[in-house]
Amino acid sequence: MVSPTDTSDVIVTADAMLGSKSIATIVIIIAMQKEALPLVTAFKLSKDIDSSFPDGVPWVWYHGMYKDLNINILCPRKDPVFGVDSVGTVSASLLTYASVQALKPDLIINAGTAGGFKAKGANICDCYIASGVAFHDRRNPIPAAKQYGIGLQKSFATPNLISDLNLKVGKLSTGDSLDMSEQDYVSISANDAVIKDMEAFICWERR
Template sequence: MAPPHDDKAAAEVNDEQIPKRPISNILFIIAMQTEASPLVDKFQLAEDPDSVFPKGVPWVRYYGKYKDLNINIVCPGKDTVLGVDCVGTVSASLLTYASIQALQPDLIINAGTSGGFKAKGASVGDVYLASDVAFHDRRIPIPVFDLYGVGSRQACSTPNLAEELNLKVGKLSTGDSLDMSPHDEEAMVANDATIKDMEGAAIAYVADLLKVPAIFLKAVTDIVDGDKPTAEEFLQNLLAVTAALDLAATKVVDFINGKSCSEL
């Protein structure tokens, strides 16, 4: 379970931390190249020929200008041995830390695909803004350490964005496995999760640590509590759902242009 907190006090602290000036630099953190490519094309971004990242890492950065915004899209790239996307919390947290240090963003957008719970109203193709994020696979059954393991955090508040674009809002739960064990399912229920992914809570942890506002835009590829095997459904819907994510992300950027975080 997430630790109890004073909503009013949390809101006051968040308001103090949110810059009032217009957003200038947006950092997209996207786990898979398939998810990132449509946005790279949409915003006409160029790949960085002189990487801002440490030598030898597979991380990739695309950058450019769109309207009044400087946009960076970073991906963890391909595993140097196996050639697959470096999904999961370890790559996500390292990339987030390095990107914040190098690029100094005003706002992070973690865009990607996710599983969704039909019991919470999710359907394939739905696009969500996460209100809260937490882990479901860091089980530390010791008082207080258990709360640390869950690592519950609030995303940057975006009521105007959600209303204007008619996006669904739900809680996001993160773990390093695509499938769901009974222990994970129990933890996700405790997290009151509507959507699940493999990066969000790790990115939220680093963003909170370095005091950068972050929002989480997730498009549902598979139904976690459905009848189809998760991997099969994910691969079947990936391209179509990525197109929905691309459209939503473009609308989000258009809405953000000229606004401060406090206006989202």
């Protein structure tokens, strides 16, 4: 989650944002179905048959109850033409929007694998939670549009989650390419990113 402003020095916690509202329905967006299956198994979720989503979309929806929580895991699944995972911000944005409209979640989590930079302290199999997010390939040289394109935003502080799960914390940079061009590297460095992915920013886009 992200705080309403990226310029304030005030630390906004998730608890403060939610107030007294309890979390009953959770949506977890995961780009690749293989990444999702361990959670599907752990939570004993069922694959949806009578989908609440538009006809013809390749998305897959797993859902079920875990204790008192309504857990929903959604994946873009395979592209019907090319047969590869529908990764990237376009598929993730559409899926997240449709999930919000159909399921009315109290909490949205974007989870999955990401690249990490060893020079910033990241190692294979590390688990990170993003302290902030930005784009590294949404480039626009027009002065006002440049900062919009980068979209740098702070995340809500989640100290209990970080402590309980022993998570690392670092800034995340999102882009639609798996490789990293020289210009991408410059932008990622400017974003001070520790981890790089292809979807996460869409869950932080300003409302």
